[in-house]
Amino acid sequence: MNAANYTVWHYRRRILMELGGGSINEEAIERDLDFADDLGGTNPKNYQLWYHRRALLEIRFHNASDDDGAEAAQRELSYVDRILEDDSKNYHAWSHRQWIIRTLDNPSLWKSEIEYSHTKIREDPRNNSAWSQRWFATHRGKVAFASELADEEAHYARCGAELDPYNESPWRYLIGVLMEQWRSAHKEGNVGEIEKVNGLISRNITETKQMHQSLEINPPSEADVNVPCVSLMSALVDLLEIYGNKSSLDEATTLCKTLIEVDRVRRKYWHKREVDIRKANENTHNK
């Protein structure tokens, strides 16, 4: 009648706890997961249902041995997969997967989640949730990638961009990977690391420009003639800005001017970017 009646859900859990003498036994957990599943069909975006699953599973995972826990996690991940088949971008579902994997912190679960994300990205390279999950799975909840991994992930992103440069997701992933490397190199201040990162960014600038040129010179079809690739140009602005020498910043400024014209909806944003980049250029290079 009202699956969003959060008071009753809490009341239900209290009753289950009382009946279970302070906890909830496996049978009751299984039965209530089924119950939530029954209701979940028509309410895939109901906070209370997802939380009920989490509350029950917290007990199950807490009590389970490592093996049982991993097995239980697999079963729950299959449930979430079913939900994602229906709606590949259900925020609660993806978030639930993260909770399961984060809570168990099992190396094979982390690894299989990279696979899972890859499958979802292949099914739909424009599924931003899947790209976000890849970031989650490859980072394993820790900080920056090691530089070899960063190279691989940047390559993965570029492949996604090559498939369709008008897809925003791979570009944002690429910039994310590179920004993270840049930040950690500069945080440590190690000259070797900084040089490495500059090389990485420089290579990516070159590849991106090549992609841009081939789009303009060799558009895949008639329909694609003269359709500016905002996602690519936007990524290029970010790359040039990070790289930060005078000619890069000059180029970035010019690109921003173009974006003001071709990405009208965001023209004020591009104007601000242009101003910021010009200021940075003046500060660093006109002393």
Next chain:
Amino acid sequence: MKSNNPRSHYLHETPSTIAQSETEDEVSPFFVDLTLLNESNLDHLRNVGLLPPLPVQPVSFIEDANDSDGEDGLLLSDQNTSSMEDAAGVISDDAADNHGEFDPYAIRLLREAHTSYLVNALSTPLSKGFVSLDASHPWMIYWCLHSLDLLSYFDHPTSSNNHDDVLMDVDVMQKADLLMRIVSTLDSCWTELDVDFSIEDVMGDARLNLLYQQQQQQKQQHNQQSNNQDSNDKSQDKSYTTTKAGGFGGGPSQMPHCAPSYAAILSLSIIASLGSPSRDDENNIPQSSSHHPYHKAGLAALHSLSSKRLQLYAFYVSLRVNASELYGVTNSTAFRMQHDGEVDVRATYCLLAPCYLLGLLDDENDNDDTHHHNTKECQIKKNSNLLKVLAITRHIASCQTFEGGFGAEPQNEAHGGYTFCALAALRILNS
């Protein structure tokens, strides 16, 4: 109606591009270049009220034998000023943006239609499908009340001594009555909740301390009246103490929850401010504020908020979650939406906004709650507030992703709604 709308471009078809194309097909008829419409289409839109009525054209002056001063023939030739009343009496400022020139394409809000929709929602019993929103009564109220306020529904009430327009009086009375009913409905959504705090927390936080003192006094008075021996000396043995916290729920008898509390507090704040004369400086309301038609409702709302304020604080403090344990981010604090409920950045925003409105966040310079002279604990230093700005900020920051936006929990995908909550919360903390 031909439209020339740009379509999203792609090189590789995917389920997303298909869904996008279908949506663009569906909405395409509604994206119209007004300048391409013919006059009959435009007339239709004017009749509906979406476009402004055309200003009446000046007629050529024809001599009329009876018109001795020559004035009658000249009709409304100069209506291109900023204020034009149409047949419905709606003052339109369409031309304002155009420096006095009439813009026939200036789309208008259908204020009357929206207003009656909203007033209906607040006064007509809802159909049975709405049972799915039974845990959201304060939200329904807030959505409608706030919208009506933005539509100026409550502006310009006349004083009740205006005998010139009885109908206007009835109208104002109905509005005042609506506001009173809203206050009492929201009050019926209030629930108290016993929360245990460590003695250390209670002694260290000025507001919890104050609340504790107040509740102790109430208990003692109650015990004296009923001649009971004071039985709460037992609490001195424990390392914790039980406080009666409170919050708004989605409806009567529902447990306190951040979301309906947010909606209720913001609604009560609107009514409290509607009832204060400084807001209505255009109508020369007399000095005594009690003549203001919304004064009674405003006072009731204000009383509701001030009597619940400290209990709300206790409730919010009790929702704190050690985010270091949950997410591995050292020294960070997140919040649950309710006891035995989900943790996400909505909760942080939903409680910080009311805290800001109710003066529950510590200002370096002024903290009324520490000046309460009943307690010798007013010597407690400021910044003993249990809502720690830095720890909360750290948690919010940890929700930012590689895309730049914020997710519900750390590592979750960046999402517009949660980004709003995160940024708004940071803004509140920063002030």
